[in-house]
Amino acid sequence: MGGYGDVQCIDENGMRLDGRTKDEVRPVSIETGVVPVADGSARIRWGLNDCIAAVYGPMEAHPRKIQRQDRAVLDVRYNMAPFSTTDRIRPGFNRRSREISKVTAEALESVVLTELYPRSKIRVEIEIICAEAGTRCAGITAASVALAHAGIPMTDMVVSVASGKVHDIVVCDLNKEEDNYGEADLPMGILPNTGELVFLQMDGDLSPEQFQQAWDYNMEAAEVIHKEMVRALKGGDE
Amino acid sequence: MSIPLVPNLLRAHLAELAAEDKRHDDRGQFQGRDVELEVNCLPRAEGSARVRMGDTIVLAGVKFQIMTPYPDRPNEGGLMCSAEVRPVAGRNWEAGPPSAESIELGRVVDRGIRESGCINTEDLCIIPGEKAWQVILDVFAVSDDGNLFDAFGLAAIAALRNATVPAERFEVGEDMPLDVSKTPIMCSYHKVGGRFVYDADKREELGGDERIHITLGDDDHVHSLQKGLKGIFTAAEFAEINEQARSRCAELRDMVNNALEGE
Numbered sequence: 001m002g003g004y005g006d007v008q009c010i011d012e013n014g015m016r017l018d019g020r021t022k023d024e025v026r027p028v029s030i031e032t033g034v035v036p037v038a039d040g041s042a043r044i045r046w047g048l049n050d051c052i053a054a055v056y057g058p059m060e061a062h063p064r065k066i067q068r069q070d071r072a073v074l075d076v077r078y079n080m081a082p083f084s085t086t087d088r089i090r091p092g093f094n095r096r097s098r099e100i101s102k103v104t105a106e107a108l109e110s111v112v113l114t115e116l117y118p119r120s121k122i123r124v125e126i127e128i129i130c131a132e133a134g135t136r137c138a139g140i141t142a143a144s145v146a147l148a149h150a151g152i153p154m155t156d157m158v159v160s161v162a163s164g165k166v167h168d169i170v171v172c173d174l175n176k177e178e179d180n181y182g183e184a185d186l187p188m189g190i191l192p193n194t195g196e197l198v199f200l201q202m203d204g205d206l207s208p209e210q211f212q213q214a215w216d217y218n219m220e221a222a223e224v225i226h227k228e229m230v231r232a233l234k235g236g237d238e
Numbered sequence: 239m240s241i242p243l244v245p246n247l248l249r250a251h252l253a254e255l256a257a258e259d260k261r262h263d264d265r266g267q268f269q270g271r272d273v274e275l276e277v278n279c280l281p282r283a284e285g286s287a288r289v290r291m292g293d294t295i296v297l298a299g300v301k302f303q304i305m306t307p308y309p310d311r312p313n314e315g316g317l318m319c320s321a322e323v324r325p326v327a328g329r330n331w332e333a334g335p336p337s338a339e340s341i342e343l344g345r346v347v348d349r350g351i352r353e354s355g356c357i358n359t360e361d362l363c364i365i366p367g368e369k370a371w372q373v374i375l376d377v378f379a380v381s382d383d384g385n386l387f388d389a390f391g392l393a394a395i396a397a398l399r400n401a402t403v404p405a406e407r408f409e410v411g412e413d414m415p416l417d418v419s420k421t422p423i424m425c426s427y428h429k430v431g432g433r434f435v436y437d438a439d440k441r442e443e444l445g446g447d448e449r450i451h452i453t454l455g456d457d458d459h460v461h462s463l464q465k466g467l468k469g470i471f472t473a474a475e476f477a478e479i480n481e482q483a484r485s486r487c488a489e490l491r492d493m494v495n496n497a498l499e500g501e
Contacts, residue, residue, distance in 0.1 A: 034295075034380070034381075035295070035326065035327070035380055035381045036293035036295070036381050036383065037293055037327070037328050037329075037381045037382060037383050037440070038326075038328075038329075038381070048281055048282075050280075050281075052326065052380060054326045056325075056329045059329070077324075077325065077333060079324060081297070081299070081322075081376070081378050082299065082301065082320070082322070082374070082376040082378075083280055083282060083283035083286065083297075083299025083300070083301055083376050083378075084280075084282055084299075085282055086282060086407075087301075088301035088303065088374055088376070091320065091322050091336075091376075092335075123325065123329075125324065125325050125326035126326075127324065127326050127378075127380075129280065129297065129378075130280055130281050130282050131282065
């Protein structure tokens, strides 16, 4: 939340900089099999976001200290490629990517039937190739599709999307300017079949009514994105 | 990269095929896999390319930064090439600091481009002694099914050749295309079953011996060589692959030119 406030993100007709209305999701397209050497993979293009997720495993978990006797562990890495943003990102792990990797792993562990693969590890690699706000949501969504593509048993997929507030107006699926200059950001990880949540973060400032509106926008957006996830996995048009 | 134990069966199988002048995927000794090249595919990069060779897929992105020129070269900017093979690209690539293999990859690609002189570092100077452009070329592996070297080399030069210097964003003038005067191309040969083959895939890399990388410029001048892994080769073997590299580099250079013309 930069909060600089000198960029007009919504015009007098309620149109956003990318031509969307306040309740509209950016265009989303998903394809599978984009990393041919992986056991499962997916690419999501969501606005200008371009994210690749690859799954390897279940495989032997090493070092042994990470093994769990009763279940598989998810080894999740979220990373932004050096050329994915306006200013180059120096390669290597940083605090932000480590936190996102952790919450992503915990979201996915909530749906993967890890108890089927004791003492093993499932590697989930999330690479942001091009970033335009909401990359953690794109990463979780792509990782869900990649896990399904790898044939890993899950109770549901996770659809992740972030709504927020800009110029005191609640908007669905923040874009880059809204993320930079807006006043709130509410990313959620939603199970589309039940409406339950496995991932939740928020920063900024929302009134109780605005919070509810952002929540509802995320739930509606999740339905739209879930359709595209299913279409990508089934192949062809739904 | 952790290399699994190579089953002797795979080595023996590749040797049997080589004795009959065959490869496991029915390619000829010096036949490459199909190559796809796409340029200008990364919206946040100032120059970019995507290369697919079989199931090997790589990206290259060019970014610019403003640097203070080195005191002994006040009229020159800089070029940096960095290769990252992250664990997304294959089950044997591990997380953590860059491995010796990925550092070698980056440095061999870097030398081919730098030593060809395709970028005149004096052109990168903005204010002598004060400001100059640093060109940063990042190559990134999406999927490693062997011969990352050639895929990286091809993506790297194609990305540089469609790069735009973002002078307006840095408020130092008008945007302009990066001047790249040559198109160095790398060709790699692996010893598999006792003979060199071009464009080895992952199985051939695992069941093979030494490898040789040759980067040639527009006029067939050699700009970088690298022998990697354990193995012995003869002058005659080198002469043969060097000859092969000339025609293959020319074909790939035409491919780069065509892709850029389509832009």
